[in-house]
Amino acid sequence: MLEIRYVWEWPVRITHWINALCIVVLAVTGIYIGNPFLLAPSPDAFVMGWVRFIHYVFAYLFTVSMVARIIWLFIGNQHASWKAFVPWAFSKGRENMWGTFKYYTFIEKKVPYVVGHNALAAAAYSLVFALFLVQIVTGFALYGQYQPGSFWDVIFGPLFGLFSSPGVRLTHHVVTWLLIGFAIHHIYSAWLMDIKEKNGTLSSIFSGYKFMNPEDLK
Amino acid sequence: MQKEQYQSPVEVSEDILQKWEARGVNRRDFLKFCSTMTAALALPVSFIPRIAEALEGDNRPPVIWMEFQGCTGDTEALLRANQPTAAELILDYLSLEYNETIMAAAGHQAEKAKYDAVEKYKGKYIAIVEGSIPMADGGVYCTVAGESALDVARKVCGSAAATIAVGTCAAYGGIPAAAPNPTGAVSISRAVPGATVINLPGCPLNADNLTAVIVHYLTFGRLPATDSFGRPRFAYGKRIHDNCERRSHFDAGQYAESFGDPGHRQGWCLYKLGCKGPQTYHNCPTVRYNEGTSWPVMAGHGCIGCSEPAFWDTMSPFYRRLPQVPGFGVEATADKIGLGLAAATAVAFGAHGVASALRKGDAHETDKVKEEE
Ligand code: HEM
Numbered sequence: 001m002l003e004i005r006y007v008w009e010w011p012v013r014i015t016h017w018i019n020a021l022c023i024v025v026l027a028v029t030g031i032y033i034g035n036p037f038l039l040a041p042s043p044d045a046f047v048m049g050w051v052r053f054i055h056y057v058f059a060y061l062f063t064v065s066m067v068a069r070i071i072w073l074f075i076g077n078q079h080a081s082w083k084a085f086v087p088w089a090f091s092k093g094r095e096n097m098w099g100t101f102k103y104y105t106f107i108e109k110k111v112p113y114v115v116g117h118n119a120l121a122a123a124a125y126s127l128v129f130a131l132f133l134v135q136i137v138t139g140f141a142l143y144g145q146y147q148p149g150s151f152w153d154v155i156f157g158p159l160f161g162l163f164s165s166p167g168v169r170l171t172h173h174v175v176t177w178l179l180i181g182f183a184i185h186h187i188y189s190a191w192l193m194d195i196k197e198k199n200g201t202l203s204s205i206f207s208g209y210k211f212m213n214p215e216d217l218k
Numbered sequence: 219m220q221k222e223q224y225q226s227p228v229e230v231s232e233d234i235l236q237k238w239e240a241r242g243v244n245r246r247d248f249l250k251f252c253s254t255m256t257a258a259l260a261l262p263v264s265f266i267p268r269i270a271e272a273l274e275g276d277n278r279p280p281v282i283w284m285e286f287q288g289c290t291g292d293t294e295a296l297l298r299a300n301q302p303t304a305a306e307l308i309l310d311y312l313s314l315e316y317n318e319t320i321m322a323a324a325g326h327q328a329e330k331a332k333y334d335a336v337e338k339y340k341g342k343y344i345a346i347v348e349g350s351i352p353m354a355d356g357g358v359y360c361t362v363a364g365e366s367a368l369d370v371a372r373k374v375c376g377s378a379a380a381t382i383a384v385g386t387c388a389a390y391g392g393i394p395a396a397a398p399n400p401t402g403a404v405s406i407s408r409a410v411p412g413a414t415v416i417n418l419p420g421c422p423l424n425a426d427n428l429t430a431v432i433v434h435y436l437t438f439g440r441l442p443a444t445d446s447f448g449r450p451r452f453a454y455g456k457r458i459h460d461n462c463e464r465r466s467h468f469d470a471g472q473y474a475e476s477f478g479d480p481g482h483r484q485g486w487c488l489y490k491l492g493c494k495g496p497q498t499y500h501n502c503p504t505v506r507y508n509e510g511t512s513w514p515v516m517a518g519h520g521c522i523g524c525s526e527p528a529f530w531d532t533m534s535p536f537y538r539r540l541p542q543v544p545g546f547g548v549e550a551t552a553d554k555i556g557l558g559l560a561a562a563t564a565v566a567f568g569a570h571g572v573a574s575a576l577r578k579g580d581a582h583e584t585d586k587v588k589e590e591e
Pocket residue numbers: 022023026027029030031033034035052055056059060062063135136137138139140142143144169172173175176179496540
């Protein structure tokens with residue numbers, strides 16, 4: 001019998017979609033900041049001004065969403081918990097990672113069948129979380145440059161002494177491309193698993209529900 | 219309170235003005251100088267009389283100016299300065315005990331003058347250092363009268379009241395310290411860790427900032443407040459970008475794309491030509507060079523970040539916004555690599571997708587699927 005399981009609680013879904021929106025907006029505005037490909041026809045335009053403004057508004061939104069998600073790592077259910085994101089730390093997780101790897105590389109035929117994240121995806125998410133934090137830290141460090149002694153400059157300014165200001169900029173820029181690469185992988189994998197697992201993976205991030213047969217989980 | 223202070227008349231005593239006139243500096247120029255310095259130091263106008271008095275005090279500080287691995291650009295910048303006779307003020311007013319470029323003495327006589335001054339004014343003189351100090355191989359790469367730069371710096375800066383590092387080389391090592399740094403060049407603060415150092419980076423330094431630091435020292439008896447890189451906040455407290463006259467074009471979205479194109483001719487922002495103004499702290503846009511005549515961005519060339527630590531290594535390529543990504547070819551920019559990476563990911567997953575779609579029997583419980591009529 002299929003069971004309807006409530007897998008992704010609402011804070012997980014909301015932060016997921018806020019993050020997705022923020023990353024799209026931040027990547028588009030960020031790439032424009034990095035390389036302003038459109039030139040304004042007249043000096044009364046405020047193109048870069050608005051683009052930067054939008055970048056910073058979404059930067060704050062993204063940061064708040066990330067903080068909320070990090071808090072939820074400790075109070076959410078087992079699929080939202082931080083434990084789900086470090087599969088390599090548990091023997092069961094290592095086994096699942098290996099299984100998924102074999103499936104992806106066409107070595108193994110049987111699709112991994114799990115309620116929450118598949119172990120390999122979960123490991124990728126911890127890397128992506130780390131990249132998010134890198135973007136937030138380098139982003140706010142760059143943001144603080146307009147005013148030495150400001151809050152952001154005081155807490156993240158020391159990065160410039162360590163990595164130089166162009167180094168911090170380059171990092172912020174390169175990580176953007178890594179996140180674009182991740183987005184491609186993420187959408188593809190979700191689509192693949194939706195088809196192969198047949199348990200409503202894609203719709204689950206909207207509704208929270210997955211359809212599982214407990215028999216198959218054994 | 220504020221308002222009252224602002225309106226209070228700024229009066230410099232007739233006595234002082236007459237003394238300067240006797241020295242050949244007319245009162246207008248002297249007052250102009252005092253107000254320029256007050257403004258440069260971001261002090262309220264009410265400080266003008268105080269500065270005028272301080273300059274009059276009978277406390278000519280002895281100065282020992284040393285040059286090591288540098289290009290003499292900072293000396294040049296100072297000598298060429300004639301902002302209300304700033305050179306006069308500084309060179310006449312200060313008692314310059316030693317400066318290789320302009321002193322009359324030479325050889326043993328000059329060296330003797332240097333160490334006599336160190337002895338005589340121990341703990342009271344100002345040491346000015348231009349150029350970096352080589353540490354490799356026992357400091358053999360720069361010697362003055364047979365003595366290594368390091369030894370000279372230790373002796374002179376070690377017993378100075380304060381050391382002013384003029385120019386990027388003295389402040390951070392500069393071009394001699396750029397990779398691969400064959401001479402092991404370092405800044406004066408690294409070479410003589412115990413010394414009280416204030417950094418005035420810039421290639422060259424802006425002579426007005428040096429004058430202002432000295433005026434501050436004479437007026438208040440101490441060096442001005444500095445940031446985490448040891449630079450005075452009054453001169454390095456704001457980014458070039460935040461005071462740049464091309465900033466409105468930056469915000470509007472108008473950028474010169476190549477030198478001499480219509481945008482460049484109309485004074486548009488130089489961001490796409492690699493301007494490092496958004497990451498460089500210096501007061502070039504407000505103080506400018508050569509008596510406020512101009513500065514690089516005004517002249518149509520992007521900032522190269524010459525007053526930032528390790529600028530030669532980190533701010534280059536000067537005509538690109540971002541550094542090269544290490545490990546890739548010369549023509550590779552972060553965007554080209556990123557685009558390549560994204561395209562490769564898309565192709566790889568696309569191929570995987572095609573393979574997965576054609577793959578039979580791997581999906582979950584395919585045998586139990588009920589086909590609709
Ligand atoms: C997923 C997250 C983010 C992405 C993809 C992203 C992307 C980018 C990109 C591509 C640039 C251009 C870099 C360059 O070429 O110089 C940029 C610039 C910048 N970003 Fe972000 N960013 C993100 C998050 C943030 C956050 C959280 C902040 C925090 C305030 C931030 C602040 C900035 C600032 C201050 C700049 C430089 C703007 C300037 O130089 O005028 N970013 N961003």
